Every structure is written in C-alpha cells, then in structure tokens.
Amino acid sequence: MPVRSAAPRRFGPATTVLVGYAAVVGTGFLLLALPIAKAGPGGAHPLDALFTSISAVSVTGLVTVGTAEHWSLFGQVVILALVQTGGLGIMTLASLIGLAVARKLSLGSKLSTSAETQGVGLADVRRFIVGAIAVSLIVEAVGAVVLAVWFATAGGFAPLRAAWYGVFHSVSAFNNAGFTILPRGLVPFVGDPVVCLVLSALVLIGSLGFPVLDELRRYPRTPLRWSMNTRLVLWGTVVLTALGTVFVTAVEWGRASTFGPLDWPTKLLAGFFQAAQTRSGGFSTVDVGQLDDATLIVMDVLMFIGGGPAGTAGGIKITTFGVLFFILVAEMRGRSAVNVFGKRLSRAVHRQAITVSLVAVGAIVASTAVLALLSDEPVDRLAFEAVSAFATAGLSTGITPDLPPAAQALLLVLMFAGRLGPILLASALAVRVRPLTYEFPKERPIIG
Amino acid sequence: MPVRSAAPRRFGPATTVLVGYAAVVGTGFLLLALPIAKAGPGGAHPLDALFTSISAVSVTGLVTVGTAEHWSLFGQVVILALVQTGGLGIMTLASLIGLAVARKLSLGSKLSTSAETQGVGLADVRRFIVGAIAVSLIVEAVGAVVLAVWFATAGGFAPLRAAWYGVFHSVSAFNNAGFTILPRGLVPFVGDPVVCLVLSALVLIGSLGFPVLDELRRYPRTPLRWSMNTRLVLWGTVVLTALGTVFVTAVEWGRASTFGPLDWPTKLLAGFFQAAQTRSGGFSTVDVGQLDDATLIVMDVLMFIGGGPAGTAGGIKITTFGVLFFILVAEMRGRSAVNVFGKRLSRAVHRQAITVSLVAVGAIVASTAVLALLSDEPVDRLAFEAVSAFATAGLSTGITPDLPPAAQALLLVLMFAGRLGPILLASALAVRVRPLTYEFPKERPIIG
Ligand SMILES: [K+]
Ligand SMILES: [K+]
Numbered sequence: 001m002p003v004r005s006a007a008p009r010r011f012g013p014a015t016t017v018l019v020g021y022a023a024v025v026g027t028g029f030l031l032l033a034l035p036i037a038k039a040g041p042g043g044a045h046p047l048d049a050l051f052t053s054i055s056a057v058s059v060t061g062l063v064t065v066g067t068a069e070h071w072s073l074f075g076q077v078v079i080l081a082l083v084q085t086g087g088l089g090i091m092t093l094a095s096l097i098g099l100a101v102a103r104k105l106s107l108g109s110k111l112s113t114s115a116e117t118q119g120v121g122l123a124d125v126r127r128f129i130v131g132a133i134a135v136s137l138i139v140e141a142v143g144a145v146v147l148a149v150w151f152a153t154a155g156g157f158a159p160l161r162a163a164w165y166g167v168f169h170s171v172s173a174f175n176n177a178g179f180t181i182l183p184r185g186l187v188p189f190v191g192d193p194v195v196c197l198v199l200s201a202l203v204l205i206g207s208l209g210f211p212v213l214d215e216l217r218r219y220p221r222t223p224l225r226w227s228m229n230t231r232l233v234l235w236g237t238v239v240l241t242a243l244g245t246v247f248v249t250a251v252e253w254g255r256a257s258t259f260g261p262l263d264w265p266t267k268l269l270a271g272f273f274q275a276a277q278t279r280s281g282g283f284s285t286v287d288v289g290q291l292d293d294a295t296l297i298v299m300d301v302l303m304f305i306g307g308g309p310a311g312t313a314g315g316i317k318i319t320t321f322g323v324l325f326f327i328l329v330a331e332m333r334g335r336s337a338v339n340v341f342g343k344r345l346s347r348a349v350h351r352q353a354i355t356v357s358l359v360a361v362g363a364i365v366a367s368t369a370v371l372a373l374l375s376d377e378p379v380d381r382l383a384f385e386a387v388s389a390f391a392t393a394g395l396s397t398g399i400t401p402d403l404p405p406a407a408q409a410l411l412l413v414l415m416f417a418g419r420l421g422p423i424l425l426a427s428a429l430a431v432r433v434r435p436l437t438y439e440f441p442k443e444r445p446i447i448g
Numbered sequence: 449m450p451v452r453s454a455a456p457r458r459f460g461p462a463t464t465v466l467v468g469y470a471a472v473v474g475t476g477f478l479l480l481a482l483p484i485a486k487a488g489p490g491g492a493h494p495l496d497a498l499f500t501s502i503s504a505v506s507v508t509g510l511v512t513v514g515t516a517e518h519w520s521l522f523g524q525v526v527i528l529a530l531v532q533t534g535g536l537g538i539m540t541l542a543s544l545i546g547l548a549v550a551r552k553l554s555l556g557s558k559l560s561t562s563a564e565t566q567g568v569g570l571a572d573v574r575r576f577i578v579g580a581i582a583v584s585l586i587v588e589a590v591g592a593v594v595l596a597v598w599f600a601t602a603g604g605f606a607p608l609r610a611a612w613y614g615v616f617h618s619v620s621a622f623n624n625a626g627f628t629i630l631p632r633g634l635v636p637f638v639g640d641p642v643v644c645l646v647l648s649a650l651v652l653i654g655s656l657g658f659p660v661l662d663e664l665r666r667y668p669r670t671p672l673r674w675s676m677n678t679r680l681v682l683w684g685t686v687v688l689t690a691l692g693t694v695f696v697t698a699v700e701w702g703r704a705s706t707f708g709p710l711d712w713p714t715k716l717l718a719g720f721f722q723a724a725q726t727r728s729g730g731f732s733t734v735d736v737g738q739l740d741d742a743t744l745i746v747m748d749v750l751m752f753i754g755g756g757p758a759g760t761a762g763g764i765k766i767t768t769f770g771v772l773f774f775i776l777v778a779e780m781r782g783r784s785a786v787n788v789f790g791k792r793l794s795r796a797v798h799r800q801a802i803t804v805s806l807v808a809v810g811a812i813v814a815s816t817a818v819l820a821l822l823s824d825e826p827v828d829r830l831a832f833e834a835v836s837a838f839a840t841a842g843l844s845t846g847i848t849p850d851l852p853p854a855a856q857a858l859l860l861v862l863m864f865a866g867r868l869g870p871i872l873l874a875s876a877l878a879v880r881v882r883p884l885t886y887e888f889p890k891e892r893p894i895i896g
Contacts, residue, residue, distance in 0.1 A: 294818070297820060328802065351779050372740070378826055378827070379827070
C-alpha cells in the first residue's frame with residue numbers, strides 16, 4: 001500500500017486516505033457503541049458514538065458528551081487509540097502524499113529542484129513512517145512521564161491513575177486532540193505551570209507537522225538548511241502564539257468570569273495556554289464560553305489559520321496563510337516576485353493557497369448559516385464551533401452538546417472534511433496535469 | 449486638475465481624491481451642524497453631523513439619526529447634494545484613476561494591449577466626466593419622474609412633496625446611498641411593485657459602475673465587444689442578485705416578524721428587493737433587525753462582494769471576487785491559465801485581488817473585534833454593521849444609533865476607508881514600478 005500511495009495507479013492517494021479514515025472511524029464507532037464503552041448502564045447513543053469517533057480520529061476534540069463521565073475506561077482507551085491512529089495516520093499519509101506530489105512534480109514538469117522537494121520528497125516511504133512513529137512515541141513518552149509524575153505528586157492522584165492520566169493527556173496533546181479525562185477538566189490546573197507548559201509544548205510540537213519535525217531532527221543547528229516550509233511554520237507558530245497571548249491576556253485581564261480572579265502570573269499563563277491551544281490543541285483552562293466576544297473572534301482567526309501541514313494540526317495551515325500574507329507584502333512593496341525568507345515563491349502555489357483558503361472560508365460561512373437555521377444559539381458562538389470543527393481545533397463555547405442532532409451532524413461532517421479536505425485538495429491541485437495547448441489573449445478587469 | 453490627475457506629477461491621483469473627499473465631507477459637516485439643518489430647535493450633535501456627512505459622501509446610508517425626522521428640508525437638501533457629489537465624484541475620479549493606471553501601464557510596461565485598456569483607458573478625461581454626469585442625470589431624471597408621479601397618484605402625497613420624494617429617492621437610489629426621507633421609511637411600500645422595482649433598477653444600474661455603463665451605451669447590442677470587466681460585472685450582478693433573492697425569500701418565507709404576513713407575490717418582491725439592495729443600495733422594505741440570522745450572514749457576504757468598480761457601489765467589487773472565483777475554477781479544473789469569458793486573466797491581477805480581499809477581510813474582522821469590545825450588542829449584528837459600513841451598503845439591523853460614540857466613530861472610519869480604500873489600494877498597486885534586478889531561487893511550501 002505505501003508503494004501504491006507513492007506511485008498511484010488505480011487508487012490515488014486521496015482514495016487510500018479516505019477509505020483508511022472511514023475504516024478507522026467505523027471501527028471506533030462500533031467499539032464506542034458497545035455497552036462496555038459507556039460508563040453506567042446501557043450503551044451510548046449512536047450519534048454520540050459516531051461524533052466521538054470522528055472527533056477522535058480527526059483529532060478535533062469537540063464532544064457531545066463529557067469524555068470523563070460518559071465513557072468507561074474501555075471507552076477512553078478506544079478514544080485514545082483512535083486519537084493515536086488518526087494523528088499518526090495523518091502525519092504519515094500527508095507526508096506520503098507530499099512525497100507523491102514531489103515525485104509527480106519531478107517527473108511531470110520542470111518544477112523540480114532540490115530546494116523545492118527537500119521538504120517532502122527526498123526521503124523514502126519507510127523512513128517517513130518509521131520517523132513519524134518514532135517522533136510521536138518519543139515525544140509522547142517524555143510528556144507522559146513528566147505529567148504522570150506531576151499528577152502523582154503535586155496532583156495527589158493514586159499512582160496508576162496518575163500514570164493513565166499522564167499517558168492519555170500526553171497522547172491527546174501531542175496529537176492536538178484536545179480530549180481530557182480529568183474529573184473536572186483542566187480548569188483546576190489554570191495556575192499549574194507544569195501541566196500548562198507541558199501540554200502547551202506537546203501541542204505546539206505536534207502542530208508543527210512531520211516535515212518540520214524531521215528537518216529539525218536532521219539539521220537542528222543549521223537553520224540555513226531549513227526549507228521554506230519549516231521557516232514559515234516556525235515563524236508562524238511563534239508570531240501567532242505571541243500575538244494571541246498578548247490579545248487574550250489583555251482582553252480577559254479584568255473580566256470577573258475569566259481571568260479577573262487570577263494573580264498576574266496566572267493571567268499570563270492562562271493567556272499563553274489559550275492562545276497556544278488554537279494552534280490546534282483544543283484544551284482550555286478557562287470556560288471558553290465565558291471569554292469576551294472579541295477574544296472568541298481572535299481565536300476564530302487563530303484556529304482558522306491552524307498549524308503546520310502534514311501534521312496533527314488543522315486549519316488552512318500556517319503555510320497557506322503565510323503564502324497569502326507574503327503575496328500581500330510583495331504587492332504592498334511593489335515587488336514583481338513574492339520572496340519568502342530569501343526564496344522566490346512558486347507561482348503555482350499562489351493559486352493553490354487562494355483555492356484552499358476560499359474553499360475553507362466558503363465551508364465555514366455556509367456551515368454557520370446552516371447552523372443558524374438549525375439552532376437559536378448566538379451566531380458568533382455557532383461560528384466558533386464551526387471554525388473549531390473545520391480547523392479540528394476542538395475548543396468549544398460549550399454549546400455543542402445541546403445542539404440539535406442535525407447541527408451536530410453538520411459539525412461531524414465539518415470535522416471530517418476539515419481534517420482531510422485541505423490536504424487532499426491541495427495535493428490534488430499540485431499533481432494536476434496542466435495541459436497548455438492554447439492561450440487566450442490577456443486582459444485585466446478593474447480590481448477594488 | 450483633471451489633467452494633473454490623468455498625468456500626475458507632484459500630487460498623485462490618490463492624494464487628489466483624498467483631499468477632495470475630505471473637503472466635501474468637511475463642507476457637509478459644517479452645513480449639517482448649522483441649526484437650520486436640523487428639524488426642531490437647536491443644532492445637531494457634531495458626531496451626528498459628521499457621521500451623516502461621511503455616510504452621505506461615501507454613499508453608505510448608515511445613520512445615527514433618522515433622516516426624515518432629524519433633519520430639516522435644508523438638511524435633507526444638503527444630504528442629497530452630498531450624495532450626488534460623492535457618487536459623481538467616485539464615478540469620475542475612479543474612472544480617471546483607471547485612466548491614469550492604463551496610461552502608466554501603457555508607458556511603463558509591456559502590459560499594454562488594446563484589450564487590456566479598453567475598459568478604462570481609451571477615452572479622454574473630458575468624455576469621462578461629461579459621460580458620468582450625463583448618465584447620472586438622465587437615469588436619475590427618469591427615476592425621479594416615475595417615482596414622483598407614482599407618489600402623487602398611488603401614494604396620495606401632495607404634488608410638491610411627491611416631486612421632492614421622487615427626486616430624493618431617485619438620486620439616493622442611483623448613487624447607492626440608501627438614504628430615505630419617507631415618513632415611515634420604505635416598509636409601507638413592501639408590496640408596491642413600482643416603488644420597489646424602480647428603486648431596485650436604479651440601485652442595480654448605479655452599482656454597475658461608470659466603465660460598464662459607458663460600454664453598454666457605446667455597444668448596447670454587441671456583447672462580443674464588451675470587456676472582461678463589463679462581463680464580470682453583469683454576470684456577477686445577475687448571479688448574486690438571483691442567489692440572494694432565492695435565499696432570502698426561502699429563509700424568510702414563513703417568519704412571522706418578516707415575510708410571514710405577506711402574500712406570495714409580495715414575499716418574492718421583498719426577497720428580490722432585499723437581495724438587490726446588497727449590491728449596495730441600502731434600502732429595506734422589511735425590518736433588517738428582524739431577519740433570520742442566516743439571512744444576515746448571506747447578506748454580509750453579498751454586501752462584502754458589493755458591485756462594479758469605478759461606480760457608486762462598495763465592497764471589494766464583483767470583479768475582485770470574480771478573479772478569485774475564476775482562479776478557484778481554474779485550479780479545480782487543472783488549468784495552467786485562468787481564463788475568464790474567453791480571455792486570459794493577467795497574473796498581476798491575481799495578486800491585486802488577493803491583496804484587496806485580504807485587507808478588506810482584515811479590516812472587517814479587526815473592526816468587529818473592536819466593536820465587540822466597545823458594545824454589548826450581539827457580535828453578528830456588530831459584524832453586519834461593520835460589513836455594511838466598509839462595503840458602503842448602508843443596510844442596518846438598527847443598532848447603529850444606540851452604539852457608543854467610539855463605536856460610531858469606528859463605523860465612520862470604516863465608511864470612509866471602505867469607500868476610498870479598495871480603489872486607491874488597487875490603483876496604487878497597479879501603477880507600482882516593479883524593479884526586477886535579481887531573482888531568488890524558487891521554492892514551494894506545503895499548502896493545505
Ligand atoms: K484539536
Ligand atoms: K449604500
């Protein structure tokens with residue numbers, strides 16, 4: 001199958017990914033629908049089982065039922081397995097698709113240069129899969145040990161329980177899944193620097209994506225060898241997280257329902273934590289539903305942009321936004337070429353970035369309008385859930401459990417489409433054969 | 449001055465436009481602040497006078513005070529003069545800037561072909577100004593006569609009053625200004641086909657922009673000679689208005705607070721009227737504040753897109769959206785060139801369209817966040833007013849009069865920026881000298 005994916009014949013990589021994801025989601029649904037998956041008597045409602053399975057596999061973290069209360073230990077293990085499968089799956093498959101794209105471009109066009117393909121194309125299939133599994137397990141293991149020890153000591157949980165909490169939250173964080181099984185969620189840990197910083201670090205590392213992690217491992221001390229992809233993702237992560245931290249902290253500083261009662265180091269920690277989670281971790285140490293409307297708007301934007309490509313992060317991806325941003329900068333400065341960190345941006349990428357962004361905006365706006373027809377909740381909160389679902393961020397104002405089934409079903413479709421859509425769309429666009437048999441005369445309409 | 453604008457030396461066309469607009473706004477503000485401009489005793493509050501002056505000159509139509517009640521006949525005449533000046537000004541100046549852009553492109557680059565510049569550049573300055581004034585006055589006169597006769601007969605108003613209402617609303621509609629001085633607004637005319645269709649026709653004709661009107665006049669029966677600009681604007685107007693009509697009518701069909709009590713022909717008329725006004729007329733025959741949240745979202749999108757360039761319509765312009773749309777289509781179909789109606793789209797325009805759209809989205813999102821900090825109104829309604837202001841559409845859910853002064857001031861800035869920003873930005877981008885002294889090696893990040 002990996003060979004097929006890399007050199008598609010009958011089944012393109014898109015089909016492979018779709019079928020694979022659907023199979024995992026189906027398995028998860030069946031397991032979660034079993035009575036032993038649910039805490040207490042009876043089995044879970046089918047929509048809850050399906051929603052949770054898709055939310056876990058797409059590493060979103062939106063829930064219709066509380067993960068800690070609704071599911072048994074068996075159910076929680078299933079969720080964690082789905083998260084790990086979904087996260088690893090997207091990492092390896094997206095990287096494989098990148099490989100296929102790079103090969104296709106190398107063979108079928110004149111676009112191939114070492115600089116272009118180094119981000120995704122020089123290594124072989126096996127190295128990608130082994131690498132992704134290795135980096136996942138190593139980072140998750142370190143996170144799990146630190147969290148488990150802390151939960152057992154400072155948290156006062158029994159050793160076995162602390163270990164399970166450590167494993168669950170480390171895996172959930174690195175895969176940007178946002179599921180939590182702590183009895184009262186993460187709100188009690190708003191001022192706990194170890195939990196907040198470890199979870200944030202895991203989320204941010206996971207959100208970089210495998211191509212970036214792979215390059216950082218290979219050339220940790222030679223930034224000059226980093227690809228444009230790596231530089232865009234790293235800079236984007238720093239800038240977006242920093243701006244988000246400043247904005248969230250400033251707006252929430254005095255609000256009685258959120259940061260008001262906290263001392264100032266905790267305010268800063270909480271601001272940083274919430275901002276980092278938009279990359280698209282999905283944990284929250286404050287009640288997101290109580291945040292200021294302005295904060296929710298900014299978090300919408302941050303979630304929409306998301307994290308790095310070919311990883312567990314969602315959104316249109318930092319690179320896509322970065323391309324649009326640097327086009328803007330080039331236009332404003334009157335440059336004829338769009339240069340990013342000393343490299344010229346391929347023109348074909350301009351149009352791919354426009355396409356991915358337009359489709360994403362269209363999906364979110366249309367979904368929000370439909371949600372507004374289905375529910376009486378405030379539109380900005382419905383928009384927040386739609387963005388969170390499409391960007392697989394998983395942050396929630398808390399309205400999802402109470403939405404009508406049709407609205408939950410729409411969110412479910414958004415999670416699945418948001419997880420696979422941009423990747424499949426962008427790769428399909430990139431490998432497209434572009435026949436150029438004739439050219440029309442050129443013309444320009446008036447812009448603006 | 450026209451010569452200067454066409455061949456700028458010391459003062460670029462942007463400076464000329466800005467200074468000219470500021471001068472007209474200032475004059476309007478001073479006149480509206482006079483006690484005789486206000487109905488009843490005392491003078492208007494300075495913020496109301498400034499807001500109304502900017503709203504009139506930018507042909508937006510958002511108001512902090514009711515036009516019918518708050519202003520005297522003198523005040524209303526001032527408002528109408530500001531609307532006419534603003535509308536004519538933007539038509540002629542935008543066309544002149546287009547001319548300057550076309551000349552600059554002709555002289556300074558290899559981009560000049562007859563096909564490229566025919567939309568804006570072949571005629572001389574005098575013809576543009578005379579043509580814009582002529583088309584405005586003719587269309588407005590026809591509209592005024594029809595409306596005046598109808599108001600005097602079916603409406604039952606006294607002849608002089610009917611004539612004044614006819615002139616005011618015809619000028620207000622053609623200039624897409626959205627001001628109304630009818631005692632109870634246009635709501636009583638929701639089922640009046642003459643008023644609704646005449647006002648819609650005036651708004652839609654005005655929204656096409658002078659370059660389109662000029663081409664339609666010169667080649668009324670030879671669509672093959674129409675430029676890409678004209679085709680985009682005409683098709684866009686038809687498609688957006690039709691989609692808007694269907695959506696608004698369907699969603700509002702049974703709502704008790706809006707279309708529910710109406711018979712079905714009136715529902716259709718009201719749906720068409722509301723949809724047409726997003727092009728950016730700004731009249732409404734139903735209480736916009738009572739429309740379904742989903743309708744407001746769709747109207748946001750329609751207002752954001754707006755009308756044709758170099759006219760009285762606002763928004764990013766149909767052409768800008770059309771460019772993005774056809775880039776999407778070309779990508780989806782795997783085309784190497786973006787073709788629009790049998791012509792190839794100039795690549796430089798891709799980036800201009802991205803830049804204008806990104807700046808517009810950024811301005812609206814940022815403004816909405818700030819409005820959310822300043823006001824407790826629901827975010828989607830604040831967003832509606834922000835879109836309406838930036839797109840100079842003038843539709844309102846009714847919250848603007850009650851917003852705090854700082855929020856009103858922000859809307860005021862949005863109206864001014866929305867009126868001049870896209871035009872000046874796009875023309876500045878188009879005439880920019882693009883030095884190409886060296887090229888970086890090409891590279892592509894991962895999109896999506
Ligand atoms: K997530
Ligand atoms: K208007």
